[in-house]
Amino acid sequence: MNVIQYLEQNSSLVTLLKEQNKASLIGISSIEQQAILEAFNGELNTESQIWN
Amino acid sequence: MKGLDKRINESLDFLIENEQLLGRELKTLFHSFKEEKIAVGFSFGKLCFLHYEAFVDNVHEDIYKVAAAVELLILSFDIIDDLQDKDSDYSWCKIPEFSLNVALAMLVMASKTIEDTSFEHKRSAIRLLEEYALKSINGQQLDLLNNCRDEDSYVQMITQKSGSLTAMSCLIGEVLAKGEVSREVQEYGKYIGIIQQIKNDIQSLKSWGPKNDLLNKRYSLPIIYLLSQKNDISKSVVNYYNDNIVTVLDNNSIENELKNGGAIRYAITIKNVYKFKALKDLEQVAINELGKDYLQKLMK
Numbered sequence: 170m171n172v173i174q175y176l177e178q179n180s181s182l183v184t185l186l187k188e189q190n191k192a193s194l195i196g197i198s199s200i201e202q203q204a205i206l207e208a209f210n211g212e213l214n215t216e217s218q219i220w221n
Numbered sequence: 222m223k224g225l226d227k228r229i230n231e232s233l234d235f236l237i238e239n240e241q242l243l244g245r246e247l248k249t250l251f252h253s254f255k256e257e258k259i260a261v262g263f264s265f266g267k268l269c270f271l272h273y274e275a276f277v278d279n280v281h282e283d284i285y286k287v288a289a290a291v292e293l294l295i296l297s298f299d300i301i302d303d304l305q306d307k308d309s310d311y312s313w314c315k316i317p318e319f320s321l322n323v324a325l326a327m328l329v330m331a332s333k334t335i336e337d338t339s340f341e342h343k344r345s346a347i348r349l350l351e352e353y354a355l356k357s358i359n360g361q362q363l364d365l366l367n368n369c370r371d372e373d374s375y376v377q378m379i380t381q382k383s384g385s386l387t388a389m390s391c392l393i394g395e396v397l398a399k400g401e402v403s404r405e406v407q408e409y410g411k412y413i414g415i416i417q418q419i420k421n422d423i424q425s426l427k428s429w430g431p432k433n434d435l436l437n438k439r440y441s442l443p444i445i446y447l448l449s450q451k452n453d454i455s456k457s458v459v460n461y462y463n464d465n466i467v468t469v470l471d472n473n474s475i476e477n478e479l480k481n482g483g484a485i486r487y488a489i490t491i492k493n494v495y496k497f498k499a500l501k502d503l504e505q506v507a508i509n510e511l512g513k514d515y516l517q518k519l520m521k
Contacts, residue, residue, distance in 0.1 A: 174483060218519060219264040220383075
C-alpha cells in the first residue's frame with residue numbers, strides 16, 4: 170500500500186520503472202513490480218466473470 | 222464452452238426433476254432460481270469439468286452430474302449470501318423463508334449427487350466438497366463480522382470465502398480423474414477466487430446504489446486504502462464509518478478519489494500479484510489449450 174501511495178505522488182518514478190533498468194523498487198519482488206506496473210498501465214477491466 | 226454450459230444446465234434439470242423426495246413447490250422454485258443463474262454461466266461446474274477432462278482419456282458421462290452438483294452448492298451459497306446481505310434483486314430475496322429451504326435442499330443434493338455417481342474416487346471428492354465448503358462458510362462469517370480492516374486479514378478472509386469455492390471446483394474434477402490433487406491446481410484454484418472477488422469489490426464501488434460497499438460501511442481493498450489516506454475526502458469517509466458526526470458524502474469527490482488517488486490501482490495491483498502467481502502455477506499443469514484459455518481469462 171505504501172509503495173502505491175508513494176508512486177501515486179511520484180509519477181516520474183513510474184516512468185523510470187517502465188523503462189527497465191532506470192529504477193528499481195528495493196524489497197519488492199519481480200512479480201510485485203510487474204503487478205504494480207500493469208496497474209499503472211491503466212488496465213481497469215474489473216467486471217467479475219463469476220460473481221455479480 | 223457454450224456446449225458445456227448447456228450440458229451442465231441439462232444435468233441440473235435432470236437432478237431437480239428426479240429428486241423423489243422434493244415436492245412440486247420446491248422443484249418449481251429450484252428451477253426458477255437455477256434459470257436466473259444461466260445468464261452468468263456455470264463457471265464453477267466448468268472448472269470442475271475441465272480439471273477432470275484434462276487428466277482422463279475418456280470422459281465419463283457422470284462428470285456432468287458432478288459439475289451440476291458443484292453448481293448446486295455454489296447457488297445455495299449465493300442464495301444464503303444474498304439473504305444475509307439483503308442487497309440483491311434475485312427472486313430468492315422475495316420470500317426468504319422459502320428460499321432458505323431451497324438452499325438447504327441444494328446443499329444436501331450436492332454431496333448426494335456425487336455419492337450416487339460411479340466414480341472410483343467419489344469419496345475423496347465429497348471430502349473435498351465438505352472441507353472447502355466449511356472453509357468458505359468460515360470466510361463468509363468473517364465477512365459478515367466486517368472486522369477485516371487491513372490488507373492481510375482482508376485477503377485471508379476472501380481466500381477462505383471465495384478462494385475455497387473456486388479451488389474446490391477445480392480439485393473435485395482433478396481428484397475424480399486422478400485420485401489425488403496437485404499443489405498447483407490447489408493454489409491457482411484459490412487464486413482465481415481471490416482475483417474474481419477483488420474485481421467484484423472494485424465493481425461494487427462503481428455504482429452509487431444499495432450494493433455499494435462504501436455506502437454500506439463494508440471493507441474491501443480500495444476502501445482500506447482510501448481510509449488510510451490523510452486528505453479531506455478520506456477523513457469524511459472515516460467519519461462516516463465511525464458514525465462520529467452526521468456526514469454528507471460527496472459521491473463525485475469520493476469516486477474521483479477512488480479512481481485517481483490510488484485506491485483502485487492498489488486493489489488492481491494486489492489482484493495482479495495473484496494473477497501472475499496463478500499464471501505461473503498454470504504453466505506446470507497439463508491442461509488442453511481450450512481449458513488453459515478459459516482459466517487464463519479467469520485469472521485476468
